[in-house]
Amino acid sequence: MAAQDPYVTLGVKRDATQDEIRRAYRKLAKQHHPDLNPGNKQAEESFKAVSGANDLLSDPEKRARFDRGEIDASGAERQPERGYYRQHAEGAQGPRYQRSGGFAGADFGGQDFGGEDIGDIFADLFGERRGRAGAGAGAGIKMRGPDRAFTLTIDFVDAARGTKTRISLAPGSTLDVNIPAGVQDGQILRLRGKGDSGYGGGPPGDALIEIHVAPHEFFRREGNDIRVEVPVTVKEAVHGAKITVPTVHGPVAVTVPKHSDAGKTLRLKGRGIAPPRGEKGDQYVTIKIVIGDPADPALERFLQSWEPRNPVDPRRGMLGS
Amino acid sequence: MxxxxxxxxxxxxxxxxxxxxxxxxxxxxxxxxxxxxxxxxxxxxxxxxxxxxxxxxxxDADAVPVILSLLDQLHTARRDLVDLCGAVASQPAPIRAAIAAAIKSRD
The missing domain is CATH 1.10.238 (Recoverin; domain 1)
Known part of the structure; x- marks a missing residue:
């Protein structure tokens, strides 16, 4: 299998701090360390992948080179072959740390099956049982598969409206993901049964997808409301106008009332985020008056000769009496 | 050594x-x-x-003996299981079949 993106393997963001990487590694290593999973053959592969990703990302220099595309994930994946305690514990020296209560003293005339996996022995003995669901002999052989972590960055508008997307798990294997409307940055979607397959008929693990929402050029989000600042001309602000503004659901016509000051906010009811549960949000449009650069010479001339009938200091009240 | x-x-x-x-x-x-x-x-x-x-x-240092103890118990159980499988494997076919049937009838 091709080397996974180390960020995906560890389930961290591209801009994760060294501390976040260390924590993610520690969590996964505890889960997959082969010596903490004595009967699980796949643990070694998972642990190697996690260790390889950690080797790459925990070294700032290697990480920077990976980020620049100078080395690929496989560069760090070749973990040296190494032995684990579990091989010794089940080998000839195993009885050294034998606990009382076993068959140690019993006269079963046991044979040395050193190194052979118990699961395999059961398969040989009771071949027809293999892969069948159900408890019984060989407990520990049937195991739920591990969860797989992914990160997915989506567009602000897609996050607001909800979308369908497809992620690739491994070459030739994809997963369709339904992103619900209003998904939050950092939210984790759990897709049941879409993780790694189980062992011996055990159920598969889950896919955990951490969502990152890219910021938008105009839109800001507040709960289920969307805020946007819209420029209007001096003329539109003074005389009022019908203008078209963007919303996450597409352009909408809005009336700017006569005598609108800069900073005036208009509410477009129900034009915010419509989450699967809960109330629909609104969109708030804040008016920003622009005079253009350079200002219209005719406007400039007019303002020069213009004497307001009732001159008012708009800053009165701000400076004390 | x-x-x-x-x-x-x-x-x-x-x-x-x-x-x-x-x-x-x-x-x-x-x-x-x-x-x-x-x-x-x-x-x-x-x-x-x-x-x-x-x-x-x-x-934590306090947790290490707990982990080691559980691991030792687990490996002991697995060794016993291997011995048991070995013992079963050395039996004549009808006895193996009887044991397999007895295990199957439990679930």
């Missing part, structure tokens, strides 16, 4: 006083006496595991 110096050489990141403490705590059980411990491969693998638990996985 490997001497104490050999262990310290083979296991990266292991301090001499740490090893002494682990032996004193019964986490590692070499042969011989304190002046001349003698280690086997299984001891080295176990020491390496403890180093990884403490350093890489940042597991």
């Amino acid at each position: 490997i001497a104490r110096e050999g262990v310290l050489q083979q296991v990266a990141g292991l301090a001499a006083d740490e090893l002494e403490l682990w032996i004193a705590s019964g986490w590692v059980m070499p042969d011989g006496a304190p002046e001349a411990w003698s280690f086997r491969e299984i001891d080295i693998a176990r020491i390496r595991l403890i180093v990884e638990l403490r350093r890489d996985l940042e597991i």
